[in-house]
Amino acid sequence: MRRGAIAVAAFSGLLALGPLVLDGYLLSLLALAFAFAFFGAAWNLMMGFAGMLSIGHGLYIGIGGYTVAVLLVTFGVSPWAGLPLAGLLCAGLGAAIAWTGFRFAVRGVYFALLTLAAAELARILFEHWPFVGGTGGFFLPALPPGNVPLLTLRGGPEFFYFAFLLLLTAALVLTLAIRHSRMGYRLMAIREDEDAARASGVPVLRMRIAAAALSGGMTGIGGGLFALMNGSLFPNTMMGVAISIEIMIAPIVGGLGTVFGPAIGALFVMPVHELSEHLAQEAGVFGLNTLIYGLLVLLVVLFLPAGIGPSVARLLRGRR
Amino acid sequence: MDLVAGVIANGVLMGAVYALIAFGLTIIFGVMRVVNFAHGEMVVIGMYAGYFLWAAFDTHPLAAVLPAAALLFLIGYLLQFHLVQHFLARPAHVQFILFIALALVITGAHLVAFGPNPRGIFSLASFEVYRIGGLRLDAVRSQAAAAALLIVALLWAFLRASRLGRAIRAAADNRTGAAVVGIRIRHVYAVTAGIGMACAGAAGALVAPLFDTHPFLAPEFTLIAFITVILGGIGSLPGALLGGLLIGVAEAAAALVLSPSMKSVLSYGLLILVMLARPQGIIGSPEGQR
Numbered sequence: 001m002r003r004g005a006i007a008v009a010a011f012s013g014l015l016a017l018g019p020l021v022l023d024g025y026l027l028s029l030l031a032l033a034f035a036f037a038f039f040g041a042a043w044n045l046m047m048g049f050a051g052m053l054s055i056g057h058g059l060y061i062g063i064g065g066y067t068v069a070v071l072l073v074t075f076g077v078s079p080w081a082g083l084p085l086a087g088l089l090c091a092g093l094g095a096a097i098a099w100t101g102f103r104f105a106v107r108g109v110y111f112a113l114l115t116l117a118a119a120e121l122a123r124i125l126f127e128h129w130p131f132v133g134g135t136g137g138f139f140l141p142a143l144p145p146g147n148v149p150l151l152t153l154r155g156g157p158e159f160f161y162f163a164f165l166l167l168l169t170a171a172l173v174l175t176l177a178i179r180h181s182r183m184g185y186r187l188m189a190i191r192e193d194e195d196a197a198r199a200s201g202v203p204v205l206r207m208r209i210a211a212a213a214l215s216g217g218m219t220g221i222g223g224g225l226f227a228l229m230n231g232s233l234f235p236n237t238m239m240g241v242a243i244s245i246e247i248m249i250a251p252i253v254g255g256l257g258t259v260f261g262p263a264i265g266a267l268f269v270m271p272v273h274e275l276s277e278h279l280a281q282e283a284g285v286f287g288l289n290t291l292i293y294g295l296l297v298l299l300v301v302l303f304l305p306a307g308i309g310p311s312v313a314r315l316l317r318g319r320r
Numbered sequence: 321m322d323l324v325a326g327v328i329a330n331g332v333l334m335g336a337v338y339a340l341i342a343f344g345l346t347i348i349f350g351v352m353r354v355v356n357f358a359h360g361e362m363v364v365i366g367m368y369a370g371y372f373l374w375a376a377f378d379t380h381p382l383a384a385v386l387p388a389a390a391l392l393f394l395i396g397y398l399l400q401f402h403l404v405q406h407f408l409a410r411p412a413h414v415q416f417i418l419f420i421a422l423a424l425v426i427t428g429a430h431l432v433a434f435g436p437n438p439r440g441i442f443s444l445a446s447f448e449v450y451r452i453g454g455l456r457l458d459a460v461r462s463q464a465a466a467a468a469l470l471i472v473a474l475l476w477a478f479l480r481a482s483r484l485g486r487a488i489r490a491a492a493d494n495r496t497g498a499a500v501v502g503i504r505i506r507h508v509y510a511v512t513a514g515i516g517m518a519c520a521g522a523a524g525a526l527v528a529p530l531f532d533t534h535p536f537l538a539p540e541f542t543l544i545a546f547i548t549v550i551l552g553g554i555g556s557l558p559g560a561l562l563g564g565l566l567i568g569v570a571e572a573a574a575a576l577v578l579s580p581s582m583k584s585v586l587s588y589g590l591l592i593l594v595m596l597a598r599p600q601g602i603i604g605s606p607e608g609q610r
Contacts, residue, residue, distance in 0.1 A: 128578075
């Protein structure tokens with residue numbers, strides 16, 4: 001626990017120095033990596049600790065994002081109020097899905113498909129809801145001159161770099177705390193053997209709802225900030241299948257069920273993603289990036305089944 | 321009234337093709353307990369096979385079914401034998417990521433090889449209609465549905481009656497027992513995966529004249545296959561048939577009543593309802609669920 005805390009402090013402290021040496025492009029790239037590390041950490045709470053596979057986490061990004069954006073643009077509510085509201089709403093949604101799922105004994109693959117169905121249903125409804133712009137999208141107005149990022153929670157790459165780094169740090173601390181708490185042990189017991197956990201008095205349904213609410217709420221807040229960063233929202237990019245899958249890749253590549261897995265995975269995957277996109281553009285071959293990305297994920301699944309994080313940790317320990 | 325009947329009839333026709341796609345997904349799951357999240361990509365491979373056969377030789381759409389099925393059988397056999405086999409004992413999420421990676425690779429390869437532009441088959445046959453009473457049925461669609469139902473029926477008979485089909489069912493029921501009586505499990509699994517993906521490929525060739533082929537169609541087919549399979553009952557072959565017809569009609573009805581772009585709303589609603597009320601599917605047995 002103490003070593004973990006030192007590691008979090010070192011990780012975030014080092015990255016906080018980033019803006020001293022990095023330019024705007026790299027900062028926005030890293031801000032995106034932090035965002036996906038954060039989403040991955042939230043998803044990891046459900047999958048990595050409680051063993052609940054959600055393949056529809058885009059739902060929370062979308063609902064969180066649209067909540068913050070609509071409140072801001074249509075009702076003039078500051079994101080300072082919008083973000084917590086988005087978190088609460090998504091926590092409620094997560095709890096509702098977990099409750100319906102497990103209340104009706106929807107297990108394993110079925111639960112995963114239930115999350116996917118909920119996300120797809122929301123996407124289609126949003127695409128046909130004129131109030132949120134439908135497929136045409138929903139746009140935030142341009143920033144006024146003399147914008148104060150800390151007031152509007154909108155700004156340049158540097159602001160979002162720090163904002164997502166802060167969120168990610170909070171998520172790492174939270175994961176670390178949960179990992180060593182009663183809740184963490186209970187969740188991992190459910191993941192390993194649900195029936196045995198129930199027999200030892202773990203309130204399985206309640207723990208699952210708690211994990212889903214926490215994960216959904218975090219993702220909702222992240223989604224709100226994500227929308228503020230992008231400035232535009234489309235149902236397909238905010239809650240489509242693609243973003244739901246994208247969220248999962250970082251924690252799985254980095255190391256499922258570990259504290260740092262999602263962060264390591266995102267910091268590894270994002271540059272590869274960007275580099276392959278660059279390569280595809282240079283070569284003028286459309287789709288080369290998708291191919292490279294797919295091959296990379298395939299290689300990790302084949303040769304580093306536990307993820308990069310644990311393999312690196314083992315390497316470091318071996319040297320010592 | 322005629323409009324409604326026509327919509328339902330066309331929904332049934334499309335549903336037969338969905339049933340074939342779902343049949344492939346459900347047989348793979350039923351035997352190996354693996355969910356093929358790259359199923360839609362297999363359909364798209366079949367569509368490209370159909371398109372290029374038509375573009376090169378101007379063949380009748382139905383002529384592409386066998387080559388597409390053979391190609392996908394080969395792909396499925398090799399994938400299962402050399403890759404998926406090693407993942408059978410791994411947790412569901414690892415298998416999931418494996419298939420997502422495969423799906424990305426296939427879509428990427430499609431994009432690199434054929435580009436993102438949609439490719440449509442233009443033939444005079446697509447203007448033909450069959451008239452049954454007051455009902456007008458699209459000819460290409462009717463032929464696709466008939467072919468899909470025929471393939472499903474043939475596979476059904478194959479699984480019931482043939483030696484290999486019985487071996488497949490034995491391996492599904494009791495893996496250890498099947499191995500004890502001398503069934504080569506790994507080969508049987510690979511054949512099963514081949515059959516499952518051949519279904520997707522055949523369906524792809526059948527729908528190639530109906531939709532313009534492009535790489536990004538894949539996720540939609542995967543999702544339709546999932547909904548279909550879960551509605552009917554995962555691992556249940558009659559369930560796949562029933563689910564396919566239901567989804568076909570639901571899509572057609574939603575497109576008529578709501579709007580064409582909302583055609584899948586009713587399917588997802590139906591899916592969530594069935595999941596909550598009868599998680600094993602309409603026909604599936606409870607033990608098929610795990």
